[in-house]
Amino acid sequence: MSALLEVQDIHTYIGQFHILEGVSLAANEGEVTVMLGRNGAGKTTTLRSILGLTPPRSGSIRFAGKEIGGLPTYSVAQLGIGYVPEDRGIFTDLTVEENLKIAERAKGDLDRKADLVFGLFPDLKRLYRLKGGQLSGGQQQMLAMARALVPDNRLLLIDEPTKGLAPVIVEKVMETIHQLKETVTVLLVEQNFFVASDIGDRCYILDVGRTVHTGAMADLERDEALVQRYLGAVA
Template sequence: MNALELNGIETRIGRYNVLHEVSFTVPEGGVFVLLGRNGAGKTTTLRTIMGFWTPHAGSVRFRDTEISGLHTSVIARKGVAFVPEDMGIFRALTVAENMTLATARGQFDSARLDWIFDLFPALKTFWNTAAGGLSGGQKQMLAVARAIIEPRALILIDEPTKGLAPAIVDAMAEAFQEIARDTTILLVEQNFEFARALGRDMAVIEDGRIVHTGSIEAFAEDTELQTRLLSLSV
């Protein structure tokens, strides 16, 4: 069983067709990477999966269940979480309050919370600190921690390393490797070395269309393909 299947997704925002027959499959387990230039449609793809945008055509299936057209809250209750590029934290609330809002019943599973503190020790240190006072890296840790405070089958993560210092990026990579042991991650990322260290399979989106799918290692070895699709050489 696959974690996620997109088949022929068409998404319009206002007068504009943003996604054009987007199709790809995310296998169960590990990290799947969605690459593309700025404005290619990566974020719109994640937001369509999560139900913020309703596709005008096509199918989104999560573990063999059709979820396209469902409300975002329903999709979340089925076991899908979303970490947006802007992190979406509540700056005036403490770390503890932000985390509490992400729980199902306003209560923590103590073992799971300890696991999260092992992944992101800074969150324990700043537990009673307003989230707006955290560093950029700590805010990103909080955003990811909220997504995993309840067990999830699939996490959509949009540009988690953007603007972060290298040491924080390395810590984030270690955390993602641990999270991916029992949760599938669909990762949108501009930092290819970060993506390559984590990912197994990938897709490239260009102008709202999927133009390449395959293994991330094969893509890393094909400099001509990298240049043609992403204007880079890794």
């Protein structure tokens, strides 16, 4: 299995603050790769660095064999990377339909992907004419993921999709990400260890801006000491 995304020792600064001090990770094609770590470990900044929103000062980011570090955000996205940010990034003033349409990279993308999108998220059909701001948190999360599926993306970067959602909806979101595996590669940031261990194939643990552990998700589940050390009392 080959790595679709390879991040090598990136260092990212925000203002004068050295946020990422050497993050390395890889996401294999067709897998769900999970990034774990405490608050402030640098998980979101890693996603933002990949997208060029906070460009790293050093290190390399390769996507599908091509160096993408230093490219403007829109060029990174055009290569086939979709982003589902922590705050979902729904345009509240646009309708659900417009929120999906704006993601089209080629004319007719939405029509072409209608079966996939509405197969995974049938509720969106019913909400089609509502404005993004009228949706509940769970519905916005669905819309954000659906939007990332409209263009031909090969990789989705999903940041804490279950945050602030009711347990029933968390289950639904996770089930959806599990189904996504058939279509795209996923790099997932998730705080909830139990949720992550359910759907993750490989995992990386970040701590104070560094990658401190790499391995199969299944192995991590058995390594209580490691989990305790970097993620706190979860087991």
